[in-house]
Each structure stands twice: as C-alpha cells, then as structure tokens.
Amino acid sequence: MSASQTNRITGKGLIDRRKPLRFTFDGKSYDGFQGDTLASALLANGVVLTGRSFKYHRARGILSAGSEEPNAIVELRAGARREPNTRATMIELFPGLEAHSQNRWPSLKYDVLSINSLLSPVFVAGFYYKTFMWPSAMWEKLYEPMIRRAAGLGRASDEADPDTYDKSNAFCDVLVVGGGAAGLMAALTAGRAGARVIVCDEHFDLGGRLLSETQLVDGKPAHDWVRAAVAELRAMPEVQILTRTSVFGAYDTGTFAAVERVADHLPKPGVHQPRQRLWRIIAKQCVLAAGATERPIVFGNNDLPGVMLASAVRTYINRFGVMPGKTAVIFANNDEAATTARDLATVGVRVAAIVDSRPQPSAAVRDAAKTTGARLVSGVVADAKGRIAVKGARIVPAAGEAFDVSCDLIAVSGGYNPNVQLTTHQNGRPQWNETLAAFLPGSSPKGMTVVGSAKGTFSLPDCLAEGAQAGAAAATAAGFSAHVPQVPKAEAESYGVVPMWRVKEAKHKAFVDFQNDVAASDIDLAEREGYRSVEHVKRYTTLGMATDQGKTANVNGLAILAALTGKSIPETGITSARPPYSPVSIGALAGHHRGKEFKATRLPPSYYWAKEQGAVMVEAGLWMRPQYFPRAGETDWLETVTREVKTTRSAAGICDVSTLGKIEIQGADAGTFLDRVYINMFSTLGVGKARYGMMLREDGIVLDDGTTARFAQDRFFMTTTTVNAVKVMQHLEFCHQWHWPELDVQMASATDQWAQYSVAGPRSRELLAKLVDAPFDISNEGFPYMAVAEITVCNGIRARIYRLSFSGELAYEIGVPARYGDSLIRALMAAGQEFGALCYGTEALGVMRIEKGHVGGPEINGTTTAADLGLGKMASTKKDFIGRVLAGREGLKDPSRPALVGFRPVDRSARLRSGSHLLPKDAGNFASNDQGYLTSVAYSPMNGHWVGLGLLSNAASRMGEIVRAYDPVRNGDTLVEVVSPVFFDPEGERLRV
C-alpha cells in the first residue's frame, strides 16, 4: 500500500491492491487502486475538499458514493478530452487520471470569490431578477460576464472531441434496470426461464448496495453471492449484462434509452472503440430495480466537507476500504444510524455520538451506541463547525443544553427516496407514503414492475423475494414458463424512519440543493414573496435544476415548503422528473451523426470524373454537385462561370442533372392521375412527348415544377426539382392512396436508377449524333422540340433522350442506367472535344435559367402561386386539380400580390444582390414601403451586366418603372428598372432550331 493513502483500511474492500494507479488532482500526484472511484481514492488520500460551490464558492467535499452526487463535481482529463462537471463518485480511477476542482481561483483552499459567501444576503433566491434588471445594457457588458465568471460550471474543451460515439438498438423480453439484490434476482429468474434479458447498472460492477454492506446472503458475504449470481447470468446465452450503463429515459411502447460509458474508465478509448454508446432498448417487460437515494438532513453548514451520507460512509468503508474520517458523529432519523455506527467502529473510527432525531431512539440504535461506545443523544445536530472541513458538531438535545462535539465526519441519514424517476417519464405520479416518509411509484408505464427499494421495500429478504417474483412474472408475460425460485436467506433490517427535514435550531446557512446552492432560507424567502406552488419555487430558487436534477434536494425542499405553507406533502406535490435520469453527453446523443457525417451524402454519377477535372463542389440538399470547373489562370468563380455560359451558348455544354427527382408512373389511369396533381393537362400529352408541369399544394401555393414525358399510353416519367424529389414522391403517394385509391396507377422513384445529362448549345445535336445508335433520327424534323424517345447509345446501351431545354439553347437530356453514368460523361466529353464542348456546374446552370427567366427554388419558395410566377394561364379550367379551389381565393388573386418580373440596374455596372428589398424610387427605407424583393440575381454574360428576377407588387403595370433595390445587410442601395424576366432570346428561337 502506498504510504500516501493514509485513510486506506488494511484488508478491507473490493479494490484490487495488486494494481496501484497513480493520478493527479489539482496538479498533485496521488495513488489509488484499480476498483477505486476518484472519490474513494481522494478520500483514501485524506483529500476532503474537492470543489467550491456554484454561487457562494463555499468549500465542498464528497457527499455521496453514487450518481446523485451534487458536490464533488470536477473537471476531468485535459486537452480535447477535457470534460467539466463530472461526478467524482462516478469516475473510475485509471492510470494517469487528471482531475481539477472547479469554481476556485487562485486555488481551492484560498478561493477569492468565497467572499460571495459573505455577500450571501445579496445572492438570495431570484437575485438575478432583482439585482440586474436595469439598465439592460449593463447586463451584456458587466453583470452577465461577471456572473458567468463567478458562478462557474467548469470549462468545456475548446477542441473538437477526438472520440467516437456509437448507437445501438437492442430488443429483449425483460429489461432489468439496476443490478442490486432485487434486480439480480429478477434477472436470474427471468434468465433461467430462457427469456432474453438485459441487465443495466450505472456502476461498473453489479451488486448495488450488496457491495457496500456487511450483510450475509445464504450465510456468505453478500458480494460472494453477487459474484456467483453474475457468473450464472454471464453463462446464460440470452442474458446481456450492461454495466456502466444508465437507463435514463422510459418511453412508450416499451422503449428505453440508456447510455453505456464504454471507455470512460480508460485513459482513452482503444482503437475503434467508442467512448460511449447510446442504446435504444425495446423491452416487452421491464423490472425497475433502481434502488433508493439517501436524503441529507437540512442543518447549519450541512454542506461542509466531512458531512457525508451514512450510506456513502458505509460504501467507502466496506467497498473501497477507505476510512472517511477519524472521529464521527452520526445524525439520523432512522435505524441506518445503527449499521453505520457498527461499520465505523469495526474499522477503528471513533463514534463520538449518535444523534437520533426521533422522539425515541430505537432499540437497534440504543444497542449500537452501547456496542460502539458512542454517546447517544436524542436530539439534532444543529450546525456543523469548521471553515473548509468539519471540525465538530453543535448538538442540541431534545432536553438540555446545546453542546459541541469534536469530529471530522458527520454521517447523516434523513431516510431514503426510492428512485421512481423512470416510472414518471410518462406522466406517472408518485404517491406519498406516510409510514416510509417517501414518494413511492404511483402508476408505472405499461409492462413495468417496480421492485426493491425503488418501490420502498428496504429490507433485503423482501427485496430478494420481490425480485424473484417480478422476474418470473415478467418472463411469463413475455411468453415463457417461469417459476419463482427459493430465494437466498438474508436477515431483515429495521428502518423506522420518522421525518426530520429541517433543523430549526440551525444558526448557519442550511443547504437543500447543494449543487445549485439553494439554502432553506431561499425557500423561506420565496414563500414570503408569494411563490407557494412547488413548480414556482423550483424555478424561482432553481431548486433541483442542476445536473443532479435534485436527487438529494427535491423531497427535502418540498417538505420544507409544505411546512411553511401549512400544507401536507402530498398536497404540496412533487415536480415532474423528466429524462434524462442522469446527465448524458451531447456526443452520445449525436453518435456518428456529426461533422461531414451529420447527414448522408449523395454523389451524382459524374462525381468522380468531375473531381478529376478539379471541379469545385457544392452541397445541394444531400447531393454534392459540381458548382463550376475552374481552369488554370482563372482568378475567380465569376470568370469561370462566364466562360462556361458563353461556351455553352456558342458551342456546347454538358451538365449532370441526375439529381432531379425521377418518378415512373404507370397504369391505365396514369394520365387521369397526372391531370389531378398537375395544374395543366397531361392525359392529352402524346406518346413520345414531354410537357412542363406545375403542381400545387392543396392551399393553392406552388409545390414543385418539372417535365413529365409519356413513353406509352400508360407509362409516364416525371422529373421533379432536386430539393423536392422526396416531397413530391410522398405527395403523389398520398394523393393516390388517400384521395383516389380507385385509380389504376403505380409509381416508383427512379432517381437513383438513371444517370442523366443535359447537353445544351448550338452544337449539341452534332455532338449527340456521334453517340446515338442507328436508326434513331436526331434531326430537328425527326426529333423536334419536346420530343422524347427510348433509344440506345454507344452501341447498345439502353437510353432515354428528351429534347428539353432549361438553358434556352438547343438542348437535350440523355439518361442511361446509373451504372453507365461515369462512362457516359467521359464519352460525351470525348465526343464534344471537336466542338469545343465543356462541362458546366450549378452556377452556370443558374445563370442561364435566370437569363431565360425560368423560376427555380428561390421563386418556388412556399409562398408563391402559379399566377405570382406568371404561370397562371397554365392552369386548366377543364378539370379539378390539387390546389385549384383554394388558389381561387380572393386574396391569392389580388393584383397587389408580389409577382415575378425582371430587373436590371440603371447603372449597368452595378451589382445586384438577391434578397434586396424593392422600394418605390423616392420612398424611405421603411418596412411599410416594402413592395417585394429580388429572388435570384446573376451576372449575365450575354447582356454584359447584372440581371435579376424578383417578386414585385402590382408588377404587371410597372414595366419600365425605376425602383430601389435596398439591401441594408450589405449596404446595397441600387436603382433598378422593372423589365421582362426573359433577358435572352425572348422569342425562344434558339431552342427550336
């Protein structure tokens, strides 16, 4: 044993003494053992001061030995793995562990801001609201930075998290939450019946309190029975044990969320090992055996290091072999005092006094006082004494004068709160039990049975029996034949709790919520100021709102409030516990969905070819599309895009348009179906032809546009915009399945099945003629504008060819099965070389569509009607279609609605900015003068200046008017002329040649 571990007890505990571990706390080196927590190792080394409190910077130590810890909150690790607000009681010791205390400057022992404690009358409940209301500018500049510095919450790392987080789904017959006595019995019983069982426990070993107590099970030390039970479970093929796993949420349909700290106990995760894993567990049945949490008692200075929960005292002694003090005072309102006194005395801690707040100390306590030689006092500990650690206790007996006792440990037990949280996540309300002075589970979610101390069963033989029964019942309910086994023998303990919430004799500040620094006096104040509902008091004082969710604070707080308001505890009620039961890192919730993997990436068929060409890529929804193809010597994107446009309009340009949504629509009623979803007619479309179509939402607003081709009487092929592909598919299926199921029509998405390229420009026909197989006639007469055909290319590859144009040039789209996409782009580029063809990206595509006045995403933006976009005349009057009726509403036909027009700057050298607001020429820049905005702008290479599309009020009557394009965000203020939205080839001559 290391000489430094002065409080380590020889021969005691479940730690592995053959494996010493060195760690540092606040830069100082210490030793501990494998099997220690940071808290137990610090205590072994005599470190009792572990941090400063959130608001008053009061000295704080270790209160508990579990996930309820409100005090011993530390910053763990360094660099990119630095993690604030970790609980020392839950951190397993690993070699080289580095931890720092929080909220102190310059050092833990001499914290300058502990002056806040002297100012504490100022820092009372609601002080933020009261003190810093005015003037508001002072908030940002002074108060908030000051409070943030003072009220520390540890420092998160500034670097990216280097670790990975996993997600996993699991299905089981029986989920057992908690691997203590009751949980183990439930798991054994269900497992023996053959059920698929998952046992989760938040600690690194199963056993729960059995690891911390000296009780015998079947005549053996309890931890020996645990070892045998765990071995049996491990041998069962259908049983999965998840240690270090907190079940933090219970949802409907037997769904549970859990986080497994896979590698938090290692210096760093192994290769390919996740740091944590988020589990979604689907369980037919659940046995909740989550145990109970001991309550502190609210007395003066009850937050001093050295005040510790009695159950934690026994854990440190029995499980970790650590003496948490040399001289102890025990303060309790139940028989835990007796067990604690015996365990302390056994390892040589002097029990100076047992202070029992009950009217009559029980026989068990009287007996323990006698055997340990402790002074038995019927009364209370009014105050702990000491500045940064307990030096004594001021005891007020029920009869007689107050007196002081020297001690360095005050073991406190205010009784137990069953851990009912998971029963309340679906609106279950806990029920107050007067005898146990605790909230017990009320209704629990379907399929959940609560057992053991989580249910208020505090005696070991009963816990074992309940677990066995629940395990058998759960397995039976899941369809297995199970029987209740004989449970191991154990001795029953007495409890005999009599409520003692708050010691009225306290002279010093008495804390209710340690982590949020809420004292009993804050609840007094809240009540005086009229906050009498438990929900209001919680929010006003922040009681129970820290990361510990008030596990040690809530019931004490509401009991104090009940006393103040003269109501009973059940009348006062309890605030709702919501997921998560204990803190969950954002990394675990995100899992692999972060950075580039936040969402899926789709690659168009020409992606790798485009990368070889040095294309600059852009995200379009999930797609990565080439944005432009810069060449050596080009200095900016505009130069590149201008070249791409000019070359396409003078020779030929090729663009990957595979990202457009593609839907096969077939069936005898396909034409009728399309008539009902498009505003224009499709049933009349000839075979071998395509038509531009527009569809509305039922409210009359444009949903999407695109072209649909007819390859046979009963076979159509629809294209949608890239971004709306999924939405349109969903819409069509909705219309068919819900509105018109009688129509004979089938549809399937074919977006990923076809690689499709647009080949545009005056030389496009010559280019394609080199690739299409005979006897297809690609001449203007043989294959006119808006014709479509199923052909073969490149000696027998199946293809579809469409004479469509988005660019306004003679143009085609050609589709081949996606697996030929890469070959086809290479073949097209090779064929195009003699014509000077190039490949263009989404920028040039956008410029050419703006030059032609075609609408795109910025115009089909969820607020515009077909009429707004100048396409109202497309709507057929001979049929009904989705959106027709509501598009006819008066408000949607109002001519003052902004409608699509074109704009060009009066000063032709001026640049336009999309998003600029349109104001009358001489009007002030007020929102009330706003008449619309520029939706899409581009530098038009064919016009030699910037052009824009926009939505303008009363647009039809304003051609030639000069308006103001006002862009306060980028300091733009440009006069623009209202013109036709078609800036190039207004007669459309080029696309029909």
Add this chain to the structure above:
Amino acid sequence: MRISCPYCGERSLDEYLYIGDATVTRPDPAGANAQADFYKYAYERTNPAGAHKELWYHSAGCHAWLVVERDTRTHEISSVETAKDVALKRNVAKGGA
C-alpha cells in the same frame, strides 16, 4: 413510439412521417360551397386529448400511408390500417367507385 405497419411489422417511429388528421377528407371540388369546404379541410383541426385517427407515412419502409389511431395523451396505438383500405371503404360508403 412504435407503429405496426400492416406490411412491415412493428417498426420504430423514425421510419415514419406524420402528416396529421385522418378524420378530414378532401371535399367535393364541384360542391356548392367548395371554397369554404376546402378552407375547413386545409386549415381547421380539432386537437383532441385522447383517441385520434392520424395519417402516417412509412417513408423509410414500404411507402404506405397509414391510418393510425393513437391516444394523444399516452401514444398508445389502438389500430393501424392502410390509408388505401380506409379510403376504398370510404368510397364504398359514399356509393362511389
């Protein structure tokens, strides 16, 4: 929440998309009060606490639209039918196709 798709079996909520009320049906566009009827159909919704029929779409599965009866207070699902079957029955009831 988990929904039992008639085609795919019980699947997790993340495979489904919700669109809303299944108790409203598209009015007769040729009706005398078509505009008022459509307005109600598009915008007016009750917000029941309790059993409610809703349209869900098995987007990450078979693409079937479903009529799911769900208790809005507990997420308990009492029935799941394909929207197509419900709509066909509705048509028969109306004396339609």
